[in-house]
Amino acid sequence: MYNFTNEQIERYSRHIILDEVGGMGQTKLLESKVLLIGAGGLGSPIGVYLAAAGVGTLGIVDDDVVDLSNLQRQILHGTSDIGIPKTESAEATIAEMNPDVKVIPHNDRISSENAFTLLEQYDLIVDGCDNFPTRYLLNDACVMLGKPIVHGSISQFEGQVTVLYPGKGPCYRCIFSEPPPPGMVPNCQEAGVFGVLPGIIGTIQAIEAIKILLDIGEPLIGTLLLFNALSMDFKRLKLRQQDDCPMCGENQTITELIDYEEFCQVQW
DSSP states (O other), X not given: OOOXXXXXXXXXXXXXXXXXXXXXXXXXXXXXXXXXXXXXXXXXXXXXXXXXXXXXXXXXXXXXXXXXXXXXXXXXXXXXXXXXXXXXXHHHHHHHHOTTXXXXXXXXXXXXXXHHHHHTTOSEEEEOOOOHHHHHHHHHHHHHHTOOEEEEEEEBTEEEEEEEOTTTSOOHHHHOSSOOOTTSSOOHHHHOBOTXXXXXXXXXXXXXXXXXXXXXXXXXXXXXXXXXXXXXXXXXXXXXXXXXXXXXXXXXXXXXXXXXXXXXXXXX
């Protein structure tokens, strides 16, 4: 078991007294490596709670800088961070919160060229991105590597969470076989987003990530959790793996990473 310092025993005491976590579970967290895709609306609460929980290594992928319009929802950043890289701001915030956590900033956009190099270093991927090319890229790369993804997305007042776990449930292509037509799904800049919403969805993603790392509870594998902030409704949809899925089906036809911008007909 991890050789806890007195400070760590106090810091994680509320975890350690839980039968489902205990000292062994906290040791697992401190030895875990999680890659967070995005340090924005979803990535902020995810990063905050994974760091507070004591996830020992937290990689953060984001190539953007902090903007004033981010601060309505992106709680990793503050006014004094405007103009600096989000990975840098996130690293500073997390260092102040929990010095046990090693943050590895990846100030870059994940792509078909660097995906395997990035993903293979980590135990679990948490998807806080805001675009379809990255979602399909993460899905395909993680299926090939056997890495689980905690997926989340938001729009206006609604959000969703699921766990994509290769070999245990459907992949993203089983749920969304094709990306929506260009312009069909507006981004947050175009459609707006309720500032508190990513806090709810991101926190649920953090819960799912910790459950997977500790192997406790029932992760949302094969279940899509939907949330509507206006009606305060949660709904669960059962998902199943599709036999004809080109990525994880019986006759896999996708065997390498592709041009996902072209696949989604997106221009950056």
